[in-house]
Amino acid sequence: MIKINKLSKSYQQRGQVLDNLDLEIKESCSLAITGPSGSGKTTLLNIIGMLTVPDKGEVFFNGEDITKLDADRAAYYRSRKIGFIFQDHLLLPHLTIYENILLPLLANKESNNSKNEASKYALTLMERTGIVEIKNKFPWQVSGGEAQRATLVRALINKPELLLADEPTGSLDEDNAMLMANILVDLNKELGTTLIVVTHSENLASKMQKKMHIEKGVLVPSA
């Protein structure tokens, strides 16, 4: 599903972070990427999510090189094919949890049927992740774990083929981190969504089908 060829990225201050990196991920697979701070894990995730442009290399998404997409097409990919869980939950404080979850649907024109379906789907996911009780609460009225589960539901609302998660448990306590990790794994299995997780958490990484370590700009399989 995702094929990356000779991907390189450098920053003025930090130098080369990705160096001719190659990677291939199959559909419905779950992959954990670990590595020390500044090793380029998030950069790799951002390039796959089209939030960062690589210096060189190719990233094929179902055969299409997404590094060459124009802005509109990239937006289409982001809204339809990719879901993203950020380190900060990025829930908008003036929207309820439910509204936050539905927000990505605004990126496209949806028919009424689709809207109704999406609404139902949101409720299903919320039920599945245990946050349906907080649907009408504001982000600042819920716990960190609940907020992070809400971002997971939001990332899945468009039924993406690929879910990118950047340190999804980084700001959670142990129990909530475990809960979140389990939900991620379960949903990956249930929905068949390809999952790439960038994490420092060995616990979370160990739950993924595949585990890779990034070092000196290239990915190596983890032990």
Next chain:
Amino acid sequence: MRKGILNIVLRSLVYYRAPLFYQFLITAFLAAIIAGSLLTGSSVRQTLKANTEKKLNNAGVVISSGLRYFNPELSNKLQKKINVKCTSILELKGYTTNFNTGESVVNVQIFGVWNDFFRFNPEYSREELAPGEALINKKLADRLKINIGDDIIVRFESISNIPLNAPFAPELDPHESIILTVGAIANNDSYDNFTLGISQIKALNIFFNLSDLGQAFEGGAKTNRMLIENNKFITPEVAENALKEVLAPEDAGLHIRKIETLNQYEIVSDRIFIDENVVREIMVATPQASPLITYLANSINANCKSTPYSFVSAIPENLYMESPQGKNITINTWLAEDLAAKPGDTVVLRYYVSDSKNNLSEDSSEFIVDKIVSIDKIWGDPNFMPEFPGIAGSESCSNWDAGVSINYDNIREKDEDYWYNFKGTPKAFINYEEGVSIWGNNFGPATALRFPIDKEEAEIVSDFTGKLNPAKLGFSVSDAYAEGMMAANNGVDFSALFLSLSFFIIASSILLLSLLVSSFFESRKNQVVTLFSLGFRNSKIALILLYETAFISFLASLAGVFLGVLFNDVIIYALNTVWEGAVQTNTLSSYTDPGMLVIALISTFFISIIVLLVKTRSFLLGLNKDKLPESNKRNTRYIRWLFPLSVIIASIPFLTTFLLSEKTTMLFFIGGALIFISLLLFFRWVIWFTTRANNGSFISMKKYSWLYYAFYPSKALSPVIFIAAGLFVIIITGANRKSFDLDYLSNQSGTGGYLLWCETMTPIKENLNFPDDRIKIGLDNEDYSELFFLQALKMEGDDASCLNLNQIAVPSVLGIDSDILAHSESFSFANALTRLQVNNPWDALKIPAKENVIYGIADQTVLTWGLKLKVGDTLSIIAESGEILHIVFAGGLKPSVFQGSVIIGRENFSRFMPSIAGSTILLARGNPDKKEVYKTSIDNLFNTYGINVEYTDDRLASFYEVTNTYLTVFITLGGLGMLLGIFGLGLILMRNIDSRKKEYAFLIASGFTSKKLRLMVYKEYLMILFAGIITGTIPAIIATLPSLLTGVEIPWTLLISIILVISITGTVIIIASANKLINFDLLALIRKD
């Protein structure tokens, strides 16, 4: 440590130079506005002071004899006494005509001067004027379109020692004229600006040699003003004391003459009648002096016989031993024979009396003959008869010009014989007290004062020397220079005026400064948090922030005050040109007062420090607070019923107009203001309605935009309120321009229902509503049958209207028949004295003087701004006789044609200003359709009086022009302030956008295209901008609808331009802000590579 902080501050200043530069700019701008406004006030004051210096021709103290004249030699005596230059001049008011073209100009100041006047001011010393030559000022030359060498006719009121309306004053032509050749034209010097009045408006001046007027006065030229060279040692007190020492009776028109037959001295006056004040003053100087009054009786009747036109003297008991007492009358043998009268007979005297308005009417009194005396010794003294100009010296009675109606048919041969043999020797004598009670009048209670027979002239002169109080003889001494300076200092405060007119600019600048500082502090958040975490106390952090910003504020304030000099130049230029209507002159100059610059510097610095302190405190408090979002305002349900309720409340004033149609203007204004509030609530309601809780539904793009503002309503409402309130005030102000509605000719309006306001240069003695007088004038035509005149007497004074920028102390005073105005309920009062038991404030003017206190009325504007007084306060002026007259204000009129003057009752006017012989102000009412005909006719019929006729609405408009110009200034500066506010709004939007950047970044990351995001931002902020414009404009238009419908001239072009500029600028700022947002790499905020 302090050095350490300073080091941090300096490094911060360098590092944050870009944002601090904006703070510098706006603070400098604020300083420029404040300094410019203060300098404008100072410039106007300085200009007025400079004008005062120039216009007085080096005079300091001025001595005035008011409506009377004095011997010009008096200035020489005074000059010798005080050793400072003095010169006497004659000041008249009149009009002039270009001899060749017939072009006439009214309201001209005419000055008869001796040549020493031209050497009075060394700076502007000029060549002497030859007899027959005139020096005129440039302004007059331009109006007359005249050159040097051309001739002018100068016309003015007849000059006479005897008041024209005094009993037995001869029937003189009310005007005098002289033809002069223009010898020179004064330009930009003392003579160009010369005036003893207080006004910034340049007068129209003519100077001529006093010798040209010699023949107008019997016994040589006389003057009425004396200028004393400006000298710090010569105060009014010094001048008055010196005058007292040198003042001789002759200087005030009093003459000591010897009655040869009686070897006795008496004192008589050029004015015939001697003022009560003067009588008292003479009797204080020489207590043995006895007043007497000699009067012309139309007839003396007894025993069915009548003797026509005889003089009768009233003499006091202490003057002669044989003086009659009580109601007794002593008659001479000639009269006794003519009437066949004997002691004990009743004699009836018929005579004219001067009433309270100085009009003559016939009256009579009965006396009992006590004795019959032969025509010799005291009873044969022809000197009893005053020197009535039309009588004394006449060959026969038939030649008398007695100033009263004489039936010459009644004069017999024997009467002529008596006149031939005995001249004015009285035929009868009555007691002085009786005489005063029937003949005493506003002009005085005596025609002579006689001294004891043994009193020598030298003794009498000695009694008077240094004893006569100038004030009691009608002289007033004032420090014209100091008064001029004080008037300039206390005049219209343009500093305060322009500070208030610049309100929007100042408010916008402070708002902008506050926003800039907030933004700057926000950008320092991380640094401040770091300092805090390093153990810096809040107070120390505050000090660092304050040092940095205060330093910039000081530098900016310093630079700004110098920019203020430029702003002042611009305002002064505008006041001299496009805003001339506010100042009525184009002679204002810019002055840079260092004191004002310092005040502006301190004020701006102080304001900015307050802003910085508040912002620093709120910033640090904000940082320390637990950063939970504000409570959820989305579910605020009060708005659900508050908006509909406001609509109901707003409709009440409009519904009430059906009941109170006369209050329509006020009700619409209240209604408009309530609609303003309703629209704001509507805006809030729309936000609530669109985003109200509807759990489970899908959110649309439209709803998404509103959701933010539902949560943060102040972020949408604040800019809307700012724009709306600004526009509302500006439009309301624009529509508040003073103008006329269809009802401007109603009695209660500022015209009083009168069509024309006329002012003549010479007084009209006739009563223009009397048929006989109308025939005499030529107003008996059918066209004028509906024409009615209200005539007013006027004592000249300074213009107290809004056209005068100075604060004046002596306004012109009008004497009006208040019955006419009370009866027609003319004009409306803004304020009235409640303690008076009168039906109408006009009735207060009829209350007779009590201890020199009378009631007066003036426009409220004149009271508040011109005189700085209020209803119930007292204005003290000097009456003709030198007495102090206290005018208590019984009412303040709403803006009227009387603006500029103080109105008193006609009777009181004649009592205190008896020499003013006729009316110079005419208000004419009639058929409004004929007002053009009336104007043309009055112009022609009163041409020789030097009449200026204007429509009352034009006159009111000239006063309104000042207010309207101020309103235009306010709108213009308000518009600029709004524009600045729009930049502030842009800054708010930028901050809003900045605070939502992460949200926008997330939207992009979620698949929003740039175009979609851009459109969303455009829509949101344009909605705020136009909600503000609509909320401000529509209620303002509704509030001013009555004015709009009555044709008030509203500066639509200016207002629409302001709205357009605000719309365009706001749109450009919004688009620029949104584009800046889109061009920013938003994703960088969330990707954390």
